Amino acid sequence: MISFGGFVRAARARGRLVVQPRMGMSDPATMRAGLLATRDAAATTVGTITVDSYTRVGDNTGAALALARGSAMNGYPITAHSRRTTRRVLHGLGFPVQVRHGSAMPGDIVSALVAAGMHATEGGPVSYCLPYSRLPLRDSVENWTRASERLAAVPDHHMETFGGCMMGQLCPPSVLVAITVLEALFFRQRGLRSISLSYAQQTSPAQDVEAVAALTSLAGELLPDVDWHVVIYAYMGVFPRTPAGARRLMAEAARLAVTTGAARLIVKTEAEVHRIPSVAENVAALEHAGDVAALCTPAPADGRDTETYAEARAMIDAVLDLDADVGIALDKGFSAGYLDVPFCLHPDNAGRARSYLDQDGQLRWSATGSLPIGGPSAHRRDMTSSDLLAALSYMERRCDTN
């Protein structure tokens, strides 16, 4: 299979944004049809196999049972399908395919993808534990250490950190930037040399531009000996309900990716708020993103002189000071509350930091707990259920009614 990192590098040299779907179906024939349609879409694409929820939590029996009963799952059960089946799904595609999975126990998934001839995946010890699992963070770090070392032994390997997404919404950008950089450093320490760093579009275009600039600067400083690029995720929170609203939001994501100099964009579709998208809806989203990208011009800025950079840098330095091993440092960093993700229910998250949306749609801290950044340490007023719903549906309101 063509190298994932190499493909992105080559596209970048030609000034093309690589676009990629979040696609996964349990039926092998449908999965292959989805990959072929992705490859043939009128845009510069790489393919995705998204893994189902049973496989993510290590319930291989559940995945096998669903297959036997013929009940459709929310993704491709890569460990329940045989290596031969997956090889047939991939046969002769001629473009790179990445496995996306959301598992705090990625060992079997990484073995299966390597056995099927692939070399690119994503996740991370924090970003695939806190939002995806009830496993202790320490166990996830250990599982991710083994899986990363396994992948590092594969020529052409590529690993993307999911740290720029976390809960998908209402997390101030500095924490996302800090986690994605720290996970990249974790991967580097485990021997991986081709790494992408993620950032998920949030509620304010101005704040997003600043965050990606800060992320790009930090990656340049801290990953000198790594082949790295930045990947943008189209909005990961509650999506607009109308097709026009969804397209507007996705266009903003494509513009963010190109203007900040990111190399790759993962799209969402008009079906997002309703259900798993069809292949045709995915292709439409990829082509829409590619068309918008072609109309935008890169204008990357130096991110070092920004608030997001200062906050992220303070968190990164505080965590790295805790231990020479980045995995141990991450675990200690969460215990200490130096990293704290608002609204995350995982027992290893301190849960003392809280965020809100200001009048311009920028994410702000209402409480910083023990984050090493100053600011209000305790919050003034609890959110009601309608406050929460209003914050979660901010983008839906902004895009659907404009």
Added chain:
Amino acid sequence: MRAARSPEQLDVVVTSTASDSHTWNLVYLQLTIEEAGHRVHNLGACVPDDEVVDECLRRRPDLLVVSSVNGHGFTDGLRLITALRSCDDLRGLPVVIGGKLGICGTAGVHGELLEAGYDALFEDDPELARFRGFLDSLVLVRR
């Protein structure tokens, strides 16, 4: 186990299903139920069936609320209610389920879930008023 409380106040356990890691739905439901005057214990994401059963046996709540949006809610919910109802002590426990239960919507799964032992089923968003009404009826029945 329980502190003294008024008969209007229900002890409610909120849980996800074994394969579902979404939690914004759980946070939102917890706030909604607390605002109606009740107490909530939130079990969080990806709770294995055994753990839900054990927590219910230990806490003896007045209501169990199951929420799932990842598209496996129908299958996971069916397995969970079968485990709960096969436990003698939990046969009479009020249990409801809601969310985005199938990968193609909720159509067609209503009957089977109610048949298997759920006391009520709630679809995606428009149903919160009905859910609040359900909480009120539960208080009335207990008095």
